[in-house]
Amino acid sequence: MPAIKVIHPITRLVLGGAQQNTMETCTLLDRSRFVPHIISGPETGLEGELISEVRQRGIPLTILPELVVRPDPVKDFTALLKLQRLFMREKPAIVHTHSSKAGILGRWAARLARVPVIVHTVHGWGHHPYQHPLLRAFYIFLERCTVTFTDKMIVVSRLNADKGLHDSIGTPDKYVTIHSSINLDDFMNVTCDALALKRSLGLDPGRPVVGTVGRFTPQKNPLDFVRVAARVRQRVPDVQFLFIGDGALRPEVERLRAELGLVDVMKFPGSRQDVPALLRCMDVFILTSLWEGLPRVIPQAMAAGLPVVANAVDGVCEVIRDGVNGFLIPPHDVELMAERIMLVLSDPDLRAQIGARGRETAQQEFSVIEMVKRIEALYEELLAQKGSPIEKARPEGLEPPTFRSEV
Numbered sequence: 483m484p485a486i487k488v489i490h491p492i493t494r495l496v497l498g499g500a501q502q503n504t505m506e507t508c509t510l511l512d513r514s515r516f517v518p519h520i521i522s523g524p525e526t527g528l529e530g531e532l533i534s535e536v537r538q539r540g541i542p543l544t545i546l547p548e549l550v551v552r553p554d555p556v557k558d559f560t561a562l563l564k565l566q567r568l569f570m571r572e573k574p575a576i577v578h579t580h581s582s583k584a585g586i587l588g589r590w591a592a593r594l595a596r597v598p599v600i601v602h603t604v605h606g607w608g609h610h611p612y613q614h615p616l617l618r619a620f621y622i623f624l625e626r627c628t629v630t631f632t633d634k635m636i637v638v639s640r641l642n643a644d645k646g647l648h649d650s651i652g653t654p655d656k657y658v659t660i661h662s663s664i665n666l667d668d669f670m671n672v673t674c675d676a677l678a679l680k681r682s683l684g685l686d687p688g689r690p691v692v693g694t695v696g697r698f699t700p701q702k703n704p705l706d707f708v709r710v711a712a713r714v715r716q717r718v719p720d721v722q723f724l725f726i727g728d729g730a731l732r733p734e735v736e737r738l739r740a741e742l743g744l745v746d747v748m749k750f751p752g753s754r755q756d757v758p759a760l761l762r763c764m765d766v767f768i769l770t771s772l773w774e775g776l777p778r779v780i781p782q783a784m785a786a787g788l789p790v791v792a793n794a795v796d797g798v799c800e801v802i803r804d805g806v807n808g809f810l811i812p813p814h815d816v817e818l819m820a821e822r823i824m825l826v827l828s829d830p831d832l833r834a835q836i837g838a839r840g841r842e843t844a845q846q847e848f849s850v851i852e853m854v855k856r857i858e859a860l861y862e863e864l865l866a867q868k869g870s871p872i873e874k875a876r877p878e879g880l881e882p883p884t885f886r887s888e889v
Contacts, residue, residue, distance in 0.1 A: 485513060485514060485515055485516055485517045486515065486516050486517065486574075486575045486576065486861070486865075487516075487517055487519065487572060487573070487574035487575055487576070488511070488516050488517065488518050488519070488574060488575070488576040488577075488578055488861065489518075489519045489520075489521060489568075489569065489572065489574045489576070489577050489578070490504055490507070490508060490518060490519065490520045490521070490578050490579070490580060491520075491521040491522075491549075491565065491577065491579045491580070491584040491585075491587070491588035492504050492520065492521070492522050492579070492580040492581050492584050493522070493523050493525075493549060493550075493551055493580075493581040493582065493583040493584040494522055494523045494524075494525045494526065494527075494549075494551060494581075495520075495522045495526070495531055495532040495533045495536060496525075496526055496527055496529045496530065496531055496532065497529045497530035497531070497532060497697075497727075497753055498529065498697070499605060499662060499775070499776075499777055499778040499779070500580050500581050500603075500605035500606070500662075500775070501532050501580075502532070502778060503580070503603070503605065503638075503662045503663075503778065504520065504580050504603075505520075505532055505535065505536055505539070505541070506663075506664075506665070506850050506853075506854070507853070507854055507857060508520055508536075508539075508541045509539050509541065510850065510851065510854040511854060511857075511858065512858060515858065516858065516861065517542075518541060518542070519541075519542040519543070519544070519572070519574075520536060520541055520542070520543045520544070521543075521544045521545075521546055521549070521565070521568070521584075521588075522543065522544075522545060522546070522549065522584075523545070523546055523547075523548075523549030523550055523551070523561075523583075523584070524545050524546075524547050524549075524550075525550055525551055527729070527730075528698070528728040528729050528730065528732070528753070529697045529727065529728055529729055529753055530728070530753035530755075533545070544568070546561055546564060546565070548560040548561040548564065549561045549583065549584060549587070550583075551583060558583075558587060561587050562587050562590060562591050563591075565587060565588055565591035565592075566591040566594045566595050568591075569591055569592055569595035569597055570595045574597055575597075575598055575599060575865060576597070576598070576599040576600075576601060576861055576864075576865070577589070577591075577592035577597045577599070577600050577601070578601040578602070578603070579592075579600075579601070579602045579603070580602075580603050580605060581605065581608075582607075582608030582621070583608075585602050585608075585628075586624050586625075586628055588602075589602060589628050589631070589632055590628065593631050598865065598868050599633050599861070599864045599865055599868060600631060600632050600633050601632070601633060601634050601635075601636065601860070601861075601864070602628075602632050602634075602635050602636070603635075603636040603637075603638070604635055604636065604637045604638065604642050604643075604646065604775060605638055605662065605775040606638075606642070606773065606774055606775030606796065607621075607625075607642065607645060607646065607775075608621050608625075609621040609622050609625075609649070610772075610773045611773075612700070612772065612773070622649050622650075622651065625646070625649070625651045626649075626650060626651050626652075629651050629652040629656060630652075632652070632656065633864050633867075634656065634657075634658055634860060634864060635652060635656050635657050635658070636657075636658055636659075636660050636857070636860070637657055637658070637659050637660075637775075638659075638660070638661055638662040638775045638776040638797055639659065639661070639775060639776040639796060639797025639800045639801075640659050640800060641796050641797055641799060641800055642775055642776075642796065642797060643657040643659060645796070658860060660853055660856050660857060660860075661776060661847060661848055661853065662775065662776050662778050662853070663778075663781070663847075663848040663849055663850040663852065663853035664778055664781055664782055664785065664844070664848055664849075664850055665850050666785050666844060666845060666848070666849055666850075668758050669758045669761065669782050669785035669786045669844075670785050670786070670787075670841070670844075670845075672758045672759055672761075672762055672786070674756075674759040674762055676759075676762040676763055679759060679760070679762070679763055680763050683724065683749050683751055683763065684749050685722050685724065685749060685763065686722065689720045689721065689722050690718070690720065690721050690722065690765045690766075690827055691721075691722045691723070691724055691763055691764045691765050691766075692711065692714065692721060692722070692723050692724070692764065692765065692766045692767075692768060692823055692827075693723065693724035693725065693726065693760075693761075693763065693764035693766075693767060693768075694707060694724075694725055694726070694727075694767060694768050694769060694770070694779075695725075695726040695727055695757055695760070695761075695779045695782075695783075696725075696726075696727045696769070696771070696777075696779065697727050697728070697729040698727060698728055698729030698730060698731040698732040698735055699729045699730065699731060700731070700772070701771060701772060701773060701774075702727075702729075702770065702771050702772075703770040703771055703772045703793075703813075704725065704729075704731055704735045704770070705731070705734065705735060705738055706770040706814060706816055706819075707723075707725060707735075707768070707770050708735060708738045708739050708742060708744065708748070709738075709742075709816045710768065710770065710816045710819045710820050710823070711723045711742075711744055711747075711748055712742040712743075712744060713816060713817065713820035714820045714823050714824055714827075715744065715747065717820075717824050718824060718827055718828075721747070721827065722747045722748070722749070723744065723747060723748040723749070724748075724749050724751075724760070724763060724764060725748070725749070725750050726751060726752075726753075726754055726757065726760055727752070727753055728750075728752045728753045732750070735750075736750070757782065758782075758786065761782065761783060761786040761788060762786065764783075764788055765788075765827065765833070766788065766789055766790075766791060766823055766826050766827060766833070767779075767783035767786075767788040767789070767790045767791070768790070768791045768792065768819065768823065769790070769791075769792035769793060769798065770792075770793055770813075770819070771792075771793055771795055771798070772793070772795060772813050772814075773795050773796055774795050774796045774797055774798055775796060775797055776796070776797030776798070776800065776801065777797070777798065780792060780798060780801050780802070780808075781801065781843070781844040781847070781848035782844075783840070784801075784807070784808075784837075784840030784841055784843055784844040784848075785841060785844040785845070785848070786841075787837040787838070787840070787841050788837055788840070789808065789809075789826050789832075789833050789836035789837050789840065790802060790807075790808035790809070790836075790840060791808065791809045791811060791819055791822045791823055791826065792808065792809070792810065792811065793810075793811055793812070793813045793819075794810035794811060794812060794813070795813060798810070801843065801847075806836075806839060807836060807839035807840045807842070807843050808836060808840055809822040809826075809836075
């Protein structure tokens with residue numbers, strides 16, 4: 483039986499949770515049953531890119547020049563038409579969209595092209611409380627219109643579904659929760675010389691390290707990372723800090739680091755591909771994000787055995803049980819976050835207990851293999867609900883399906 487074409491539109495392939503989730507899904511889909519194809523816009527950025535890794539993994543990839551992050555009526559309309567044309571030519575059985583822009587344009591194009599099954603993953607809603615009310619209302623309106631012909635909305639946390647329902651985006655039967663998961667072995671069985679790696683980063687191997695991984699963007703709230711660090715250092719003079727990542731806010735963050743006298747003890751090595759090894763350099767992991775879907779970096783840190791102190795936002799609250807396998811902090815409460823970090827640093831037994839419970843959580847709930855199995859089962863269920871349109875959706879005589887890269 484020929485495998486089924488599944489096309490995954492995503493706005494851009496930068497280093498981020500949604501992008502890594504999409505790449506891992508396309509890598510691990512059973513190729514005897516499904517053949518994936520990623521469509522992405524051309525934009526990358528200071529965060530780093532995944533385009534080269536997607537190609538190295540042999541996943542068919544089309545770059546659509548008009549698919550850009552910022553609203554642009556001409557480019558957006560052109561991207562819609564090109565996506566529709568590609569879907570009509572390739573005749574996929576499933577279009578599975580990711581991220582806000584590609585999620586809207588990709589689903590409308592799939593609708594116009596009469597794709598049998600349309601799925602969207604909410605890695606985090608495009609609307610949030612920090613936007614202008616009119617812009618937020620417009621994004622909600624688009625989601626309400628688009629969900630009407632979306633067969634299923636995968637949410638990476640139950641709280642994302644609650645948020646969508648609160649905003650009248652679809653009905654409960656539209657949603658299914660599938661946690662955005664990780665390759666556990668990458669983080670649980672790391673072999674590296676942590677002392678040498680610390681030295682290469684400019685860190686003293688004999689002193690504790692509080693760290694994070696993320697982008698220098700308003701969502702990730704890196705300025706609070708610096709503010710928290712300043713308070714911790716007042717009480718723990720030998721502590722060091724590590725922020726892995728990059729982004730547009732970096733100059734502002736560097737200015738605050740200098741103002742607070744942290745240049746010598748806070749390192750910004752930029753975007754890195756060796757995150758599993760870098761987590762081995764940390765004693766405590768913190769996350770200062772203001773909104774999230776379900777940040778994959780939390781189970782990554784947990785799998786590495788690190789105690790996690792994180793802002794209590796969205797899917798983070800679904801992973802961390804406060805005081806049990808980590809600590810939850812109200813957003814912008816830098817004093818409380820600093821207190822929890824100092825508590826963990828001062829108590830090695832507590833640090834070990836929290837780290838062990840976090841690792842257990844990661845093992846039980848965040849296996850990428852199980853995630854992909856659930857996605858495959860959802861695909862098959864939706865195709866069956868359509869009256870088994872699999873044979874109709876496949877181009878005749880294609881075993882396995884092939885994709886043309888040009889648009």
